[in-house]
Amino acid sequence: MANSRSGDSMLERFVRILSSFDATKSSMTVASLSRRADVPLATAYRLVDEMARHELLSKEPNGQVRLGLRLWELANRSSPAVDMAQAAMPFMEDIQSVVRQHTQLAILKDDDVLVIERLSSRTSVVNQAKIAGRMPVHRTALGMVQLAYSPNHVQESYLTRHPEAVASVDAVSFDFRRHLVEIRKRGYAAFDGRVDTDTTGLAVPVLGRSGHAIAAIGVVLPLGFENLQSLVPVLMAGARGIARAVGEIPSGTEAPPSQFPLNEIGKADRL
Template identity: 55%
Template structure:
């Protein structure tokens, strides 16, 4: 694949363009894209035109946004599609029972990646959104995913984020061990000081977390014990269905 004068591959440059967009800023000018993707303006204009021709981005007046073709291709990814389909009935039950936003997430590149979220009018503040990312050690979903991850995944994450996790959790390995013993995770106010997050792991046959089911409730709510039981019951159901299909 053709390289630029700087040595960048064409694919690398196109990926940087696509990664310029965020949930908070879904529309950008080409000049903003060029700055974020660290590209000359002329190169950014040419590549944006190429991407638009394939439906990966769409022009709207003077702005550019991601196109529907990306969504279409992403939803063909069998691993996430099958996991979402298996988990969705359980998420819907949790949503109806708890009357709070519920979400499904996985551990990806040292972050929590949200695969699905069901909203609820009047529910507690919840910063998770589909295709969004959250910090692992600041979320109950991230902590339960890491607690039930293989030992080398835990060690690798700790080595890369040692200072951050120590400042927040103290003895990080002990915190992970307590989560494994309890079977679920809960933390108050890490992302929003008015809420409490709770999560339970979806496990494969080896007992490792494939995903997590999570919910956010108002901080100090006396519903937390019932929430934890409902989460663990739902997560066991998804785990059972997933294992029956061969993980």
């Protein structure tokens, strides 16, 4: 129910305040928060005080406001993303023991790639992805492989909303739809230098019972990484294990012969 002269509800204002915090702005003054959330300043002060009492926001001594610890608690008690990340962790650890760079798990959310888990090593290459951080779908292997394994209407809707996707990939010529078909035919997506110029992203889909992607698992490696193709079956084995762990594949279903059994994953070290 609307309870303001602008017609928006108090809940909508709460959501806009919480959504104002992102990877580039983890804290701000109440005045900045008021502008970003499009909430009157007096109302923003009142809502911030109320949300801080419930520990949804935290007020720092210097006047800055940031998300409160209680949000993290609530999200971790019951969340599909947390459940997925927990189920994926053993398989991600196996993959990470092979690549020793970055191993990432992501889902599609609101036309973005949302990273829900990540493992890295101290010597890993530069990587802009962060847990709970978002990236453009069409600039990442994690995003493109999920889009390729999405229903046609999802792909078309994405292109309608993001016409820049075609031009951003190749300034000269790029058949975006054809590229999605090729990714699906190969079973993986690989991009060089789309987000960080000196890296390669490689990702495969985690498929649900419908055959569509419910997530993607991928790695970020140094540009020019040798034997990149040898990592594809490693990722595919991990993806299938994750699907089985979250109940998308019956436990008795065997993996296709082209995939590595998970107990063989360490043998990729010598590839």
